[in-house]
Amino acid sequence: MLRAQLSTEIEVLTFDVFGTVVDWRSTIIREGENLGRRKSLDVNWAAFADDWRAGYGPAMRRVRSGELPWMLIDELHRQILDTLLPRYGLEGLTEEERADLNHVWHRLEPWADSVEGLNRLKSKYIIASLSNGNVSLLVNMAKHAGLPWDTVLSSEMAGSYKPDQKVYLTAARLLGRPPEKIMMVAAHPGDLRAAATVGMKTAFVPRPHEYGPGGARSRPSAEDRFDLTAKDFVDLAAQLGA
Helix, strand or coil, X not given: CCHHHHHHHCCEEEECCECCCEEHHHHHHHHHHHHHHHHCCCCXXXXXXXXXXXXXXXXXXXXXXXXXXXXXXXXXXXXXXXXXXXXXXXXXXXXXXXXXXXXXXXXXXXXXXXXXXXXXXXXXXXXXXXXXXXXXXXXXXXXXXXXXXXXEEEHHHHCCCCCCHHHHHHHHHHHCCCHHHEEEEECCHHHHHHHHHCCCEEEECCCCCCCCCCCXXXXXXXXXXXXXXXXXXXXXXXXXXX
């Protein structure tokens, strides 16, 4: 689809957040290092961050399958954290310190282009999060990172987790637009594939350093076809005439 045609057809941009808008890994490493200095802890914080994130997908699958009851991402993050503490020698953390560490997901820092790009896109389109993060987490993150959402949408509102179609359809309903008027923006092809199945337009914005230099990255398959691919949010804004 031609970019000019796209820019007139879509009214709303919805964004994946973890990894697409914010740099979860670097933030967790930095806060972990600060905690380690205060507590004289010798921890491989990069490995810790990666292991914490690695538990995210399996935990959500257990909720979607019914193995676990509905739980917020804050609760799932805490469950994963509690399994990591003994592995990394962190059993000595107080409950207050554990709760604060779990809250790091509310304080994630944006990628360098995120705020500028979002502000440009906001000048022409409605922009909203569409994240598996719970509402309170996303609101706190937006306040901390200066993310200028018009509204915060979360999988919590659908009582399920992406890539369940229910999440995308709930967002469309709450926004009062048909899915065809909405573009999903993500660094993760699977998120975009799922959004496309309900009729949303798709924009792929790769974040090659999400898992650090040389780390795993989300790559499209040979069969993937996105409506737009942009190098970052500023480039996406330019492509969409914002």
